[in-house]
Each structure stands twice: as C-alpha cells, then as structure tokens.
C-alpha cells in the first residue's frame with residue numbers, strides 16, 4: 496500500500512472519511528473537481544488566503560452549515576484562489592485585496608493568509624464595518640496588536656480569533672465540571688505537543704512571521720489563559736524557557752509559568768520528526784479535587800473524588816468547527832481573553848528571539864500600556 500493511501504486511511508479513522516478526502520483534495524487540487532449538491536445562498540462571505548487550512552477546514556465547515564455563501568476568494572498565489580474558488584463555487588476570484596474590500600455585497604471576511612498579513616487585512620475589514628474572522632495569531636508584533644485593538648475599539652463590525660481549542664468538546668466538558676470546585680486555588684497544567692517538522696524554507700520561518708511561538712505555541716498559551724479565566728486571571732506570570740538547542744530555539748522548547756495564584760504550567764513543544772497522523776497533543780490538569788486528562792482531543796478522562804467520566808471524540812474534536820462558526824453564534828468567548836493571550840504570546844516571542852530564559856509578565860501593566868498606546872495609535876500598516 497502506498498504511503499499516501501495508508502495516510503488517507505489513518506486520517507479517515509481520526510477525522511472521518513468526508514474530512515479525510517477533503518484534506519486530500521485540498522493538497523492535490525484537481526482543477527476539474529467540483530463540490531456537488533451544495534445549496535446556493537446569498538453570497539456575502541469572502542476569504543483572503545486560500546491555502547490548506549482555508550480549503551480543508553474553513554470552507555469545509557462553512558459550507559456544511561451555511562451552504563454556498565461564498566463571494567470572493569483572494570490569494571497572492573492566483574492558482575490557490577482559483578482552485579479553491581472553483582471547487583467551492585465562489586462567485587469571483589479576486590485579483591487584488593482591493594477587489595475583495597470593494598465588493599458591496601461583502602459582510603463577513605475570513606483572513607486565513609500568512610501570519611504577518613493577518614492584522615493589516617483585519618484592520619482594513621474592521622474599518623469598512625465588516626465582521627472579521629482572523630486566524631491565529633491575530634498579530635505578530637506588539638505594534639500590529641495596537642493597530643488591531645484600536646481598529647476593533649472604533650469598529651461597528653465584530654472581530655473573532657481563530658483560536659479553536661477553547662471550543663473543543665473536551666474543554667467545554669471540563670468547564671462544566673469546574674463549578675463544583677471552591678473558587679480560588681492554583682491550576683496545575685501540562686501540555687506535551689508533537690508538532691510538525693517545519694523546513695527552513697517554509698514561510699513560517701520568515702523573520703517577520705513571529706516564529707513558532709506565534710505559529711504554534713500561541714494555541715496553548717491561549718488555552719491556558721482561557722482556563723485561568725474560569726477562575727480569575729493571575730496578576731503576574733513568571734515565565735521560564737528551556738531550549739533544547741539554542742540554534743533552533745522555537746522547535747524543541749519548554750515554556751513554564753508560575754503565578755501569584757500558585758498556578759504551575761508547562762508547555763513542551765517537540766518537533767524532532769514528522770508525526771504521521773499530524774500534530775498531536777496531550778493535556779493534563781489538576782485543580783482542587785478535579786483531575787483531567789485529554790489525549791489528543793480524541794478522549795477525555797475526568798476524576799473528581801469518587802466521580803469519574805470518560806468520553807471519546809470520533810472524529811477528533813479540537814474545536815475547529817465551532818470556532819469557525821463564531822460569527823454566526825452569540826455565546827462566544829470574550830475578546831479580552833484573546834487580548835491577554837496575545838500580549839503574553841508576543842512577550843514570549845520576544846524572549847525566544849532574544850534567547851532569554853526568564854522574565855516576569857505583569858498583566859495589569861501590560862494591559863495599561865496597551866490601552867495607552869491604543870489611545871495614541873501607532874503608525875499605519877501595509878500588507
């Protein structure tokens with residue numbers, strides 16, 4: 496059996512056949528293939544960035560729940576936009592971002608391009624009164640994040656971030672078990688992540704793309720902030736970083752947090768070989784008498800005193816489906832969580848770029864600084 500076929504079968508076991516086949520189509524993009532039997536609805540959703548994630552995840556779930564609502568597809572690589580546009584039945588393939596923004600039918604914009612371009616596209620969308628869903632990371636520098644925050648504060652349209660783990664069923668069930676706890680007390684949290692091997696010439700490696708801290712680690716920084724917010728956020732976070740190889744600081748590293756609320760967190764990212772089934776992760780948590788174990792978002796085990804719960808998730812549920820549908824729901828997470836997780840992520844990115852091993856993040860001061868800078872507004876950005 497060829498490696499590709501074997502992979503397809505293994506992916507089908509994890510994600511179901513429909514999603515596994517769609518992922519394969521997203522990689523190969525046969526130009527003759529069309530997505531059949533999809534109801535045409537009012538076209539008001541446009542996409543910027545038509546790569547793997549846009550094809551295999553964003554459009555897949557949008558079309559599943561909303562039918563064909565697709566207006567303009569734009570990508571710097573026209574072939575990407577054309578293949579995604581024809582498969583999903585977009586009304587137009589846009590040749591420039593201006594064509595996307597200039598279409599009066601546009602209501603909702605999904606930004607799924609490279610990391611450095613997320614903020615400038617999102618800011619433009621917000622300025623035009625659009626609802627904007629922007630993939631993670633929402634910004635790759637503090638200056639960008641000031642721009643985005645300023646645009647959000649003066650916008651009429653809503654802004655959503657692509658961090659999906661908080662929307663996974665495992666995390667939602669874990670949340671339901673927490674109120675039985677007495678408030679207060681520290682969280683013990685540990686993540687072990689087998690990440691992709693990212694070659695040196697991949698765009699993730701470009702100096703302005705924010706390193707793997709923005710590209711990958713941001714997910715678990717954000718999930719930690721989300722979990723802390725169930726209690727209340729710490730006032731300060733002591734950050735320590737251990738690097739396996741200082742020459743490749745963002746590939747094999749362990750980031751730990753301790754806080755004034757007696758939290759202890761470790762995030763270990765390892766990428767020494769390519770995981771055949773894609774990225775995988777385990778999460779272990781203890782809070783008061785609650786113990787939880789999440790295995791790759793395919794299973795959850797909970798223990799609380801004599802109570803016990805075991806759940807399996809097939810297909811694997813990292814929360815993509817619900818996260819992508821945020822613009823259509825009202826009970827989404829607070830943007831303030833994304834604000835804190837982005838500031839913390841950017842602080843850690845700066846540490847990794849400088850090769851630093853220890854630093855304290857004072858949450859109150861960082862939020863105050865952001866607010867001041869948002870009021871003063873920084874320089875305009877270009878894509």
Ligand SMILES: NC(=O)c1ccc[n+]([C@@H]2O[C@H](COP(=O)([O-])OP(=O)(O)OC[C@H]3O[C@@H](n4cnc5c(N)ncnc54)[C@H](O)[C@@H]3O)[C@@H](O)[C@H]2O)c1
Nearest residue numbers: 544545546547548549570571572575607608609612630631
């Ligand atoms: N939430 C998740 O779990 C998750 C998983 C995978 C990817 N993602 C995110 O999705 C986004 C895309 O990742 P991907 O895996 O699809 O990468 P990809 O390389 O397959 O696709 C990126 C696409 O963006 C296009 N592009 C690059 N610069 C552009 C620009 N300035 N304007 C317009 N288009 C541009 C590229 O030509 C390419 O087609 C990234 O932000 C990534 O972090 C999120």
